[in-house]
Amino acid sequence: MTQPTPKIELRDLQLEYSGRDGAVMPVLQSIDLTVREGEFICIVGPSGCGKSTLLNIACGFLQPTRGQVLIDGTVVQRPDRRRVFIFQNNAVFPWLTVQQNIGFGLLDQSPKERDEAVRHYTEMVGLTGFEQAYPRELSGGMNQRVEIARALAADPDVLYMDEPLGALDFLTRLKMRTDLVEIWRRTQKTILFVTHDVEESVQLADRVVVMSPRPAEIRAILDVDLPRPRNLDSPEYLAIRDKIFRTMGLDHSGMQAEA
Numbered sequence: 598m599t600q601p602t603p604k605i606e607l608r609d610l611q612l613e614y615s616g617r618d619g620a621v622m623p624v625l626q627s628i629d630l631t632v633r634e635g636e637f638i639c640i641v642g643p644s645g646c647g648k649s650t651l652l653n654i655a656c657g658f659l660q661p662t663r664g665q666v667l668i669d670g671t672v673v674q675r676p677d678r679r680r681v682f683i684f685q686n687n688a689v690f691p692w693l694t695v696q697q698n699i700g701f702g703l704l705d706q707s708p709k710e711r712d713e714a715v716r717h718y719t720e721m722v723g724l725t726g727f728e729q730a731y732p733r734e735l736s737g738g739m740n741q742r743v744e745i746a747r748a749l750a751a752d753p754d755v756l757y758m759d760e761p762l763g764a765l766d767f768l769t770r771l772k773m774r775t776d777l778v779e780i781w782r783r784t785q786k787t788i789l790f791v792t793h794d795v796e797e798s799v800q801l802a803d804r805v806v807v808m809s810p811r812p813a814e815i816r817a818i819l820d821v822d823l824p825r826p827r828n829l830d831s832p833e834y835l836a837i838r839d840k841i842f843r844t845m846g847l848d849h850s851g852m853q854a855e856a
């Protein structure tokens with residue numbers, strides 16, 4: 598039986614930045630990863646190892662020094678509106694209401710189609726009743742929901758999320774993780790999600806990609822074959838979490854392990 602074409606293929610990616618003094622800084626080396634349609638992939642690794650750089654290449658914002666990115670079997674050469682980025686620092690438009698923000702990318706649709714899409718995604722992210730509010734009237738978590746709804750309304754092929762929950766307080770982050778899994782389950786989008794937070798990665802992902810310090814390569818790819826919503830006290834959850842910490846050279850509390 599033939600295998601379906603993978604959604605995303607990262608093939609032998611290498612990236613070097615050139616400094617102003619002409620010095621070359623290697624950031625990524627030999628990154629290979631194949632992502633299936635509808636998969637939720639988390640990428641973890643030490644600060645500065647190149648996670649955001651990898652996401653930028655996978656999206657087409659940045660060209661690698663070597664290697665290729667393929668989406669649906671086609672080489673990615675530039676960004677595309679079917680591939681949407683969500684960042685930590687919320688990028689909603691402060692001068693537009695929730696409804697206008699969510700419908701922003703849909704101005705080429707008929708008003709009826711746009712209203713339906715806006716209503717659908719407003720409901721999905723739990724913001725029904727806040728359609729006429731402005732971002733300044735909402736909490737950080739609610740604004741991040743607006744951004745997620747706006748991204749989903751554009752009906753992207755792949756969602757690229759770079760620490761999207763990183764600026765939120767702990768309790769909001771926990772709630773947003775649960776909601777994000779539910780949104781992913783309902784939409785079946787392919788998600789590439791960068792996070793510092795190992796717990797977050799195990800709670801969310803189908804597979805966790807663990808990167809090494811810079812110049813980064815993939816140290817391990819771990820399957821998180823646990824039912825959702827995940828029981829954060831289960832021995833299986835804790836075993837995967839601790840394996841990721843060990844792969845990163847940390848102990849189970851996230852501290853540097855004894856040499």
Ligand SMILES: Nc1ncnc2c1ncn2[C@@H]1O[C@H](COP(=O)(O)OP(=O)(O)OP(=O)(O)O)[C@@H](O)[C@H]1O
Nearest residue numbers: 614615624643644645646647648649650651793811
């Ligand atoms: N445009 C650029 N030009 C030169 N160097 C850069 C550029 N962007 C990032 N870097 C450097 O490349 C390295 C990787 O950066 P990147 O932001 O990809 O890492 P990261 O793993 O996402 O970091 P963090 O977890 O702290 O957000 C860092 O040393 C960073 O300073």
